Amino acid sequence: MTTFKVDIKIVLLICLVFVSFLADQTFGHPVAVVKPLQTIFNVLAYGAKPDGKTDSTNAFQAAWEATCKHPEPARLVIPGGVFLVRQVKFEGPCNNKSPIYIQLRGIVKASIDTSTYTEPEWITFEKIVGLNLNGGGTFDGQGPAVWPKHDCMSQAKCASRAINLKFRNITNARIGRITSKDPKGFHMCINGCNNFRAKALEITAPGDSPNTDGIHVSHSNDVTIAKSVISTGDDCISIIQGVNRIKIADVVCGPGHGISVGSLGKYKNEEDVHDVLVKNCTLIGTKNGVRIKTWPDSPPSAATNITFTNIKMENVTNPIIIDQNYCASAKSCRGNKASNVKISQVKFNNIRGTTPTECAVKMHCSPSFPCQNVQVSDINLKYVPVGPTNILARAISECANIRVAVAGFVIPPLCK
Template identity: 90%
Template sequence: MTTYNKVDIKIVLLLCLVSISSLAEAFGRPAASAIVKPRQTIFNVLAFGAKPDGKTDSTNAFQAAWDATCKHPEPARLVIPGGEFLVRQVKFEGPCNNKSPIFIQLRGIVKASIDTSTFTEPEWITFEKIVGLNLNGGGTFDGQGPAVWAKHDCSAQAKCASRSVNLKFRNVTNAKIGRITSKDPKGFHMCINSCNNFRAKALEITAPGDSPNTDGIHVSNSNDVTIAKSVISTGDDCISIIQGVNRIKIADVVCGPGHGISVGSLGKYKDEKDVHDVLVKNCTLINTQNGVRIKTWPDSPPSAATNITFTNIKMENVTNPIIIDQNYCASAKSCRGNKASNVKISQVKFINIRGTTPTQCAVKMHCSPSFPCQNVQVANIDLKYVPVLPTNALSKAVSECANVKVAVAGFVIPAPCI
């Protein structure tokens, strides 16, 4: 009978492990010691009848593919391959049977119908009641807005139909959205509403600077939202944060053209929820109508916006680089008279903001006489006035304030209101 010592046994076990690992790698499978992820069942829209020709209506195929993905009890991936797919309104709705996140891989271009009579909801593509969503793939959602913008210009017409949002996320928890493009929506690009733990990065959001009301990312009634490493070029606010948003971080975003990064407008509706814990950092704004701003309606119901920080912001030819406007009025027909805003603004910081502006008044803080802004701080501001037309006047940028006491730290140009 052969006997083995402890050293022999260890060598044999080691050789066995190496052999298992080598065989696994040879067959393209992870070794026993690696973390094995569960396999995903693939649901390709082509298998449900979608046609990648950009002309055939693929709405029903998209809906059927989603329904199958959502109902599948095991890990699943919905694939939209290369090509162009024409779709009307689609709702990717849960709750789903899958216990793990659902993956949607968009490789091609999804184009919206330009026949707005088929739109029964104010959204084109909706993601709703989903727990665990990963959307990526490098593809594009094209709203084909130029075909309808002139027909639905609410600024020029007394009556106009609402324009649909490209992507609406409603009641979505634990989402990761990245490497997708939103192009030329009929209305807003993306709305995040009543979501929790929502992560969006590496987005490309694009529409002409004169496109009507094409907000980039509009966030409301949501908690723990991150928007990062994205480029937003549009015809309205690049990012707008309205009622009920708590703990949002915006980082490494390039904005322009557009209307800047805004908290607000707030106070438009009755019983709005407060906004708090907003951080905007390491962003660049280029040729925008505004820089970083807080805006509230006059004669508003009571609410509050607190703990808001804008830091490490670069401005290039930005009109109104720093602005608090508590007399905001979207258009002449929507103004509410001279009554003061009842939105309480407090704990606001503007730190390390630098760049150029074509407007001599570079810092404008018009707070409410009923509730003056509290605990507002500016630190290390360097904004240079560069007029559009050459002038011999040695004009410098200035600040303008009302109903606010500003705390100052470091160097501040233009000279602050104190």
């Protein structure tokens, strides 16, 4: 029997040559280049304690600064456990050429000591190019601890009503699989951002929680919010001045105040709103459905090319609204002067469901600038009264300073 001796160096050399050949010749296609590994920055390594009691603010800040300064691909990890933090700012610009990843696995809880909040935000992400935030974890604002103690409606500045998450001046963001719970104020604000994608979010607060808007968007371009569940005490999503090209899709809203464009026209020199698409959404037990709202006696601005399509309403009090005489509270009303916000090119398409209110559609536009090019098609909203059922009950509509183009099957019948 003949024995062959194998030189391991020769075998390795042959393998390397073969791999090199494949890299050049694989069916004429380039072989994918393996991305460099990310350097991990774990908040535990900087002193954070996952016990829910120890203040981990400085550890979070230090871990972020190390992540941001790192010149190679980097990932900030917040592992399982409960971390108590005061205000934290994840601020750039960063040294990384590639996006920064933040992986939230645990629960981050806000301090309930409102005297420590010097800014109106709890956690801020700012001046970052390339941000990925995910991981399945939770940001808990601990709002119930402060809601009964502070009447922010009567105060010019109310630090206790801090926003859970503020995204300011972020370019190329991918936010997903995180939860925002019980903020002191709003859940999430997107301001001055470009190419911002958010999906698979869970945003939750009680229906009677004060002014806890879900996602508030302003001065931003190319924003997508998709496949998320929002249950809160105010607007599930609100779109205000300076927003262009925003898409909201496959969102479930309720409880809450619905999905709103506005309020608009509150401040001087507001930027216009263009190209809003809301589609394939479900609203359950909300105060409003899909809404456009502007202040009376407003400076001039415009809201145009707004589409609400394929919307399901379940027990929604005011399913379709255009309100150009919006008044948030008795103290803030501006009298009878007309709104100067021009609303045009609005479509309500394939909206169906139930409402406990007889008037299912309200379109009250400005006498100074009547709504232009409003189209309504395939609407079926059924009035289901609370209490004993009146089989003759039918939903109705109200219109003012508007001409509506109607197509398809429309209930309730609309004014033209």
